[in-house]
Amino acid sequence: MKIVFLDALTLGSVDFERFKEFGEVEIYQTTDKDETIDRIKNADIVVTNKVVIDKSVLDNAKRLKFIQIAATSMNNVDLEYAKAKGIIVKNVAEYSTNAVVQHTFAVVLGLINKICYFDKYVRKEYPNSKIFTHIQNWFEIKGKKWGIIGLGEIGKNVARAAECFGAKVVYYSTSGKNSSKEFKRVGLEELLKTSGIITIHAPLNKNTKNLLNYEKLSLMQEGSILVNVGRGGIINEDELVKILKEKxxxxxxxxxxxxxxxxxxxxxxxxxxxxxPHMAWSSIEAREKLMEGIYKNIEKFIKSGN
Structure with missing residues (x-):
C-alpha cells in the first residue's frame, strides 16, 4: 500500500511513523491545487484535511481505494463520485468536542472581560495610573440568556457549561430536526432578539449558508456577544462589517x-x-485523538476492505 498525506502541516507536530507498518508513506506539508493529481496518481490511500479531491482528481487516481479525511467535515471530497468509483471515504467524528467547547469559552470570556484591552492597558498605561484599578464596562454571564445555534454534541456541551455559569440556555436547530429535553428550543429570530450571548456550532450547508445576514444580525441586542466556532459562511462577513459600524x-x-x-x-x-485562526479544534489531545482515528480507519480498511 502507498499512503499519501497531502497537508500534514495542518495536523501540527504528530507521529507519522506508525503508518509505515502499512506500507510506503509519502508526507507533503502542503499541496496546491495543481499538485494534487500528480501526488496521488499512484496512491492507494490518501489522507487529506482541506485539499480538495474532486472528479478531475479522482479520474486521475487509478489506484486510489481509500480516502481518509483528517477532519469531521467531508465537504472537500466529491462523495458521490467517489462512491460511484468504489472508493471508500472516511472521516473522524467528535475528536475535537472538548477542545472546541473550551475555546468557545475562551473567546466568549475574552470578549466579555475585555482581556485583550486590559492586557494592552496594563502594559502601556497602568504604570502611570493614579488609582489601583481601571474601570470598563463588562458583565457577568449569570442570569444572561445564552443562545446556541446548532445543538449537536459541541452545542450541547457548551450549553451545559453555560448553565454552570448561571446562564439561561436556549437553542435554534439549523436542521429543524434537533430536539432536546434539556434545553428550550426557539426560533432564530427570538434567539437573536433575546440572547446576550450567542454561539454558533453548526455545519455549513444549504440551511446555514449566510444564515446570519444583515437582516438577522440587526436583531441582536446592543452590547451582545456573537461567537462563531462552527464554519465560515454561516455569517455573511460583508454584512457583519456593516452591522458592526451600526450597532x-x-x-x-x-x-x-x-x-x-x-x-x-x-x-x-x-x-x-x-x-x-481556525484553531478551536486543535488542542494536543484533540490532534492525538484525530491521528488515532485516522490510524484505526486505515488499519480497518487494510484488514477488512471497508
Missing part, C-alpha cells in the same frame, strides 16, 4: 468565509472583533 455588538470568529483571510478583510481592523 454596539462584539464578535469572536475562529472561522471565516475564506481561509486564510485576505489581508484587506475589514474584520482585521475592527476593535469589536476577536479573531483566532
Amino acid at each position: 454596539n455588538i462584539f464578535v469572536g470568529l475562529d472561522v471565516f468565509e475564506k481561509e486564510p483571510v485576505n489581508i484587506d478583510n475589514p474584520l482585521l481592523k475592527s476593535k469589536k472583533v476577536l479573531l483566532t
Whole structure:
C-alpha cells in the first residue's frame, strides 16, 4: 500500500511513523491545487484535511481505494463520485468536542472581560495610573440568556457549561430536526432578539449558508456577544462589517468565509472583533485523538476492505 498525506502541516507536530507498518508513506506539508493529481496518481490511500479531491482528481487516481479525511467535515471530497468509483471515504467524528467547547469559552470570556484591552492597558498605561484599578464596562454571564445555534454534541456541551455559569440556555436547530429535553428550543429570530450571548456550532450547508445576514444580525441586542466556532459562511462577513459600524455588538470568529483571510478583510481592523485562526479544534489531545482515528480507519480498511 502507498499512503499519501497531502497537508500534514495542518495536523501540527504528530507521529507519522506508525503508518509505515502499512506500507510506503509519502508526507507533503502542503499541496496546491495543481499538485494534487500528480501526488496521488499512484496512491492507494490518501489522507487529506482541506485539499480538495474532486472528479478531475479522482479520474486521475487509478489506484486510489481509500480516502481518509483528517477532519469531521467531508465537504472537500466529491462523495458521490467517489462512491460511484468504489472508493471508500472516511472521516473522524467528535475528536475535537472538548477542545472546541473550551475555546468557545475562551473567546466568549475574552470578549466579555475585555482581556485583550486590559492586557494592552496594563502594559502601556497602568504604570502611570493614579488609582489601583481601571474601570470598563463588562458583565457577568449569570442570569444572561445564552443562545446556541446548532445543538449537536459541541452545542450541547457548551450549553451545559453555560448553565454552570448561571446562564439561561436556549437553542435554534439549523436542521429543524434537533430536539432536546434539556434545553428550550426557539426560533432564530427570538434567539437573536433575546440572547446576550450567542454561539454558533453548526455545519455549513444549504440551511446555514449566510444564515446570519444583515437582516438577522440587526436583531441582536446592543452590547451582545456573537461567537462563531462552527464554519465560515454561516455569517455573511460583508454584512457583519456593516452591522458592526451600526450597532454596539462584539464578535469572536475562529472561522471565516475564506481561509486564510485576505489581508484587506475589514474584520482585521475592527476593535469589536476577536479573531483566532481556525484553531478551536486543535488542542494536543484533540490532534492525538484525530491521528488515532485516522490510524484505526486505515488499519480497518487494510484488514477488512471497508
